[in-house]
Amino acid sequence: MNTLAALVIVVAALSFAHAQTPAGVTNRTLLYITNPTNAASISNAVRVASGLRLRMTAADAQKYMREHGMSQTNLFSLSLDRGRTLTCFYPLTGDASSLVLKMQCSEPPTSGLFGWKNPLLEEAYIQSRGTKIVSILLTNAP
Numbered sequence: 290m291n292t293l294a295a296l297v298i299v300v301a302a303l304s305f306a307h308a309q310t311p312a313g314v315t316n317r318t319l320l321y322i323t324n325p326t327n328a329a330s331i332s333n334a335v336r337v338a339s340g341l342r343l344r345m346t347a348a349d350a351q352k353y354m355r356e357h358g359m360s361q362t363n364l365f366s367l368s369l370d371r372g373r374t375l376t377c378f379y380p381l382t383g384d385a386s387s388l389v390l391k392m393q394c395s396e397p398p399t400s401g402l403f404g405w406k407n408p409l410l411e412e413a414y415i416q417s418r419g420t421k422i423v424s425i426l427l428t429n430a431p
Contacts, residue, residue, distance in 0.1 A: 329359055331415055334381050334388040335425055338413045343427040347375070347392050347408040354379065359388070372405045386417040 329337070337357040341350055354360065359379050372394065379388040391412040398404035415423035 329379075329388075330382050331386060331423065334359065334379065334415060335423060338388055338390075338425045339427075341390075341410055341413055341425075341427055343410065343429050345410040345427075347377075347410070350390060350392075350410050351377075354390075371402045374411075375408050381415070384417060386415060386422070389414050389416050389421075 337354065337359055340357070341353060345353075351361075361377060361379055374394070375392045377390045377392070379390070381387055389412075390410060391414075392408035393411045394405035394408045396406040398406075410427065413425040413427060414421045415425070
């Protein structure tokens, strides 16, 4: 039970931070856990994300977020349906909250079950500890 608790703590710590190794360290490995340097507040994230457009391409949405000072520190997206939908997380300051962009691919694979293409933005919201706390209105304007 203690091993499971320790594993959960380590995974939780790594999921909300990123690892860095100092430059020039070659003969030993050091691991520092740091908070994301670009983490925004919830109010700032809502302000930035409200400028996104419904059905915006994933590349355009990520470019927009970078231009407004927000980037994914943990570069991953979560998909539970063979890549048809993507969920991208942007960490925020505070109590384990993040901005979530949900996208759905518009082009099915040419063959098989995998290989969906052209993800388009469908929803944006703020979540805290896995629970949606703020929905963000996306505009239809180009």
